[in-house]
Amino acid sequence: MAHGSPCRNVNCDVAKSGVCALDNDPIDSCSEYLPDEVALDHGDDENEPLLVVRPVEPKRFLHRSDMFNRSELWSMQKAEATTTVSLIGDVKAGKTTLIAALYSSFCKGPFAGYSFRSSRTLTAFARRHHKALERSDLPLPATDRTSRQDGVGFFHLNVVGQSGPRHLLVADRSGEDFRAARRDTKLVAELWELAMADRICFMLDAGKLSKPETRAGYKRKFKQQIWALLNNGAIPEKAALEIVSTKLDKLAPRPSTEPILDELIAFENTVIEEFKAAGRMVGVSHVCAMPRSNFGVGLIGLEKLFQGWLEPRAVKEIAPLPAVDPLRWVDKMLS
Ligand SMILES: Nc1nc2c(ncn2[C@@H]2O[C@H](COP(=O)(O)OP(=O)(O)O)[C@@H](O)[C@H]2O)c(=O)[nH]1
Numbered sequence: 001m002a003h004g005s006p007c008r009n010v011n012c013d014v015a016k017s018g019v020c021a022l023d024n025d026p027i028d029s030c031s032e033y034l035p036d037e038v039a040l041d042h043g044d045d046e047n048e049p050l051l052v053v054r055p056v057e058p059k060r061f062l063h064r065s066d067m068f069n070r071s072e073l074w075s076m077q078k079a080e081a082t083t084t085v086s087l088i089g090d091v092k093a094g095k096t097t098l099i100a101a102l103y104s105s106f107c108k109g110p111f112a113g114y115s116f117r118s119s120r121t122l123t124a125f126a127r128r129h130h131k132a133l134e135r136s137d138l139p140l141p142a143t144d145r146t147s148r149q150d151g152v153g154f155f156h157l158n159v160v161g162q163s164g165p166r167h168l169l170v171a172d173r174s175g176e177d178f179r180a181a182r183r184d185t186k187l188v189a190e191l192w193e194l195a196m197a198d199r200i201c202f203m204l205d206a207g208k209l210s211k212p213e214t215r216a217g218y219k220r221k222f223k224q225q226i227w228a229l230l231n232n233g234a235i236p237e238k239a240a241l242e243i244v245s246t247k248l249d250k251l252a253p254r255p256s257t258e259p260i261l262d263e264l265i266a267f268e269n270t271v272i273e274e275f276k277a278a279g280r281m282v283g284v285s286h287v288c289a290m291p292r293s294n295f296g297v298g299l300i301g302l303e304k305l306f307q308g309w310l311e312p313r314a315v316k317e318i319a320p321l322p323a324v325d326p327l328r329w330v331d332k333m334l335s
């Protein structure tokens with residue numbers, strides 16, 4: 001039998017014609033017809049390429065690990081229940097340093113009653129932290145300036161506490177964006193992340209209140225920032241509001257390590273009253289994330305701040321209110 005032919009009879013052309021030379025029909029009733037043999041691999045064809053079976057490697061997807069942009073944010077929020085915190089503050093108010101300090105706290109171990117589980121933005125955290133600690137040519141450590149071109153980015157932290165695992169997203173936007181929106185309220189609409197924030201923190205640079213020459217101007221700008229956002233509908237009703245006063249070390253003149261808070265508290269109280277008049281509650285936190293003016297002061301308020309951010313909030317009442325004097329029976333069921 002010619003190799004490759006299903007028939008032992010060399011005169012049979014069944015492979016091509018499909019007709020048995022001995023007129024057997026069906027073909028496999030012929031005793032010479034052995035189609036199965038064809039299927040066998042005789043292993044005598046030296047030119048046949050070797051079939052190499054390689055183990056299938058599982059695909060690995062590496063995360064960029066940089067700050068989330070808008071589309072990455074949506075996919076995260078679709079997959080997990082998240083708490084989003086937005087930091088609002090002028091240039092150099094201490095937003096990025098605060099974020100780096102929270103990351104650095106988790107690098108040391110459990111923090112504020114939570115343990116670190118994972119982060120999808122580790123590189124972004126590490127870069128900010130590195131910059132804050134780096135022994136550079138600068139006279140003092142500093143974080144990279146977040147610029148207007150950067151837009152808004154989100155840091156992600158997945159931690160676990162007594163209430164179970166939590167996903168925290170912290171928005172970091174350039175102070176220049178907030179400053180621009182304060183001066184031209186048409187730009188307020190571009191601060192899109194505020195609409196989805198669970199908590200909005202107004203970052204108050206307490207260092208600016210320590211100097212009589214900057215105090216009055218800074219207080220005015222701080223309030224202007226709040227009103228520009230409130231009056232233009234950028235602060236959602238559902239968001240918890242908080243004044244986060246930063247750089248408390250600047251209120252502790254050496255050799256004292258106790259910040260003098262009178263001026264700060266008096267100003268915070270006027271802002272709280274203004275919020276109250278507008279029908280909004282606002283909390284206050286005091287922090288020192290990098291005591292570079294007075295190291296004796298140490299870190300202040302980070303644990304309490306973080307716990308407040310992840311505090312479970314009252315679930316909103318989503319049941320519809322009963323209709324007044326309903327006409328339809330279906331509406332009467334609610335009352
Ligand atoms: N003394 C002191 N300086 C701080 C503190 N937090 C931040 N800074 C400094 O303030 C400057 C601006 O901080 P940064 O976090 O970049 O501000 P951002 O523009 O709001 O992100 C940096 O030089 C920081 O080192 C603090 O708690 N104490």
Ligand SMILES: [Mg+2]
Nearest residue numbers: 095096145146
């Ligand atoms: Mg910044």
